[in-house]
Amino acid sequence: MDKILLLAHTQTDGSLPKAAYESLNAALTLAADLGGAAVTVGLIGADVQAAADSIATCGAASILAVSGEDFAASRYSSDTVAVETLVKETAPTLVLAPTSSRFSRCLPGAAYRCDGRIETHITGIEVVDGAVQVQRWYYRQRMVASLSRVQRPWFLVIDSGVFEPWQGAAGSVDVQTLEVAIGDDCQRTKVLGVQTPDSDAQTIRPDAKLLFVAGAGWTKKQTDGQLHIKQAEELILGFINNSKASLGSSKSLVDQSSEGGEVISFMSHLNQVGQTGSTPRHLKGLATCCHGEEPHTVGWRFISERRAISLDPNCGWAQGKADVLYVADAFEVIAKINELLAGS
Numbered sequence: 001m002d003k004i005l006l007l008a009h010t011q012t013d014g015s016l017p018k019a020a021y022e023s024l025n026a027a028l029t030l031a032a033d034l035g036g037a038a039v040t041v042g043l044i045g046a047d048v049q050a051a052a053d054s055i056a057t058c059g060a061a062s063i064l065a066v067s068g069e070d071f072a073a074s075r076y077s078s079d080t081v082a083v084e085t086l087v088k089e090t091a092p093t094l095v096l097a098p099t100s101s102r103f104s105r106c107l108p109g110a111a112y113r114c115d116g117r118i119e120t121h122i123t124g125i126e127v128v129d130g131a132v133q134v135q136r137w138y139y140r141q142r143m144v145a146s147l148s149r150v151q152r153p154w155f156l157v158i159d160s161g162v163f164e165p166w167q168g169a170a171g172s173v174d175v176q177t178l179e180v181a182i183g184d185d186c187q188r189t190k191v192l193g194v195q196t197p198d199s200d201a202q203t204i205r206p207d208a209k210l211l212f213v214a215g216a217g218w219t220k221k222q223t224d225g226q227l228h229i230k231q232a233e234e235l236i237l238g239f240i241n242n243s244k245a246s247l248g249s250s251k252s253l254v255d256q257s258s259e260g261g262e263v264i265s266f267m268s269h270l271n272q273v274g275q276t277g278s279t280p281r282h283l284k285g286l287a288t289c290c291h292g293e294e295p296h297t298v299g300w301r302f303i304s305e306r307r308a309i310s311l312d313p314n315c316g317w318a319q320g321k322a323d324v325l326y327v328a329d330a331f332e333v334i335a336k337i338n339e340l341l342a343g344s
């Protein structure tokens with residue numbers, strides 16, 4: 001009989017990230033599909049009680065924790081030993097965890113220490129003839145594969161936005177805390193603090209409902225024959241800050257910095273969406289001043305509702321890439337939307 005261990009790290013405020021609730025739902029669904037496999041939750045963080053209480057009614061057989069200041073921050077050595085301890089204590093056949101930079105760093109090492117195998121970027125899990133099969137994409141989201149393995153424990157790291165987050169009443173639960181001795185190797189790396197950009201400068205927001213994509217058209221000569229790059233910056237940033245959308249870009253726009261042209265100052269290659277960029281999973285997407293060529297729109301594969309604003313009625317978005325194309329001047333449309341958003 002399969003046994004499932006669901007791993008989650010708590011955030012600095014003690015809560016669980018949305019991706020953890022999604023993975024919990026994946027674990028519970030898989031357990032049901034396997035005919036009632038037991039699910040154990042393993043929490044890692046400074047203080048995990050609030051997180052455990054938030055999932056009190058999820059039906060997990062038990063909630064275990066590795067907690068304390070040593071496990072507050074992301075650190076390969078302590079995170080790996082925490083996961084190894086949880087796995088050895090619970091002896092699961094399947095270990096599920098949400099994709100996060102923290103788990104992506106420590107889980108491969110933990111899987112090796114547990115003599116397990118690991119699959120990352122999981123976008124689907126099903127049970128076929130009693131065997132677990134997982135899906136993941138290859139070649140920049142162009143080919144999807146179904147995989148199964150016989151080696152256990154099998155670590156499955158689940159991409160965010162694939163499963164609905166688990167929802168249920170909070171309560172009060174007893175958490176079984178495991179003692180984990182931190183060795184000298186853990187002490188070699190000390191976390192002195194965390195530096196993050198101001199929230200206004202943080203334009204990539206995976207949890208946002210809307211992805212706003214800016215294309216190279218923002219930096220091209222407009223109908224008056226002039227460039228309007230400062231105005232473009234203000235409009236884009238105004239929209240992002242007012243709507244709390246996540247900011248994406250076409251390759252042409254972010255490449256301009258290396259080509260020496262005048263650029264949108266807050267845009268970097270991290271914002272690039274597409275074949276050689278990212279494949280975000282926002283519910284809705286709005287492309288502006290972007291042509292909608294295949295290498296760009298392939299990055300929109302997982303965006304459920306797609307809209308675009310372009311001056312060109314024959315652009316790629318009009319060729320079946322978008323649900324709605326507004327043939328309009330994005331400078332005018334976004335200025336108007338910003339006005340409305342600021343007034344609301």
Ligand SMILES: Cc1cc2nc3c(=O)[nH]c(=O)nc-3n(C[C@H](O)[C@H](O)[C@H](O)COP(=O)(O)OP(=O)(O)OC[C@H]3O[C@@H](n4cnc5c(N)ncnc54)[C@H](O)[C@@H]3O)c2cc1C
Pocket residue numbers: 214215216217218220222249250251252253272273274275276277278288289290291292293294295296299309310311312315328329330331
């Ligand atoms: C191997 C390879 C990999 C690639 N990978 C990627 C990738 O990962 N991501 C990616 O994006 N591209 C990628 N590309 C490049 C891609 O093919 C396109 O060249 C790129 O997406 C074009 O960017 P763009 O649409 O912003 O610019 P453009 O093609 O210059 O289009 C600008 C658009 O803005 C419109 N416009 C101008 N002014 C306005 C206005 N005021 N209002 C409304 N619309 C306006 C114009 O009509 C035009 O349609 C790749 C290419 C190759 C060969």
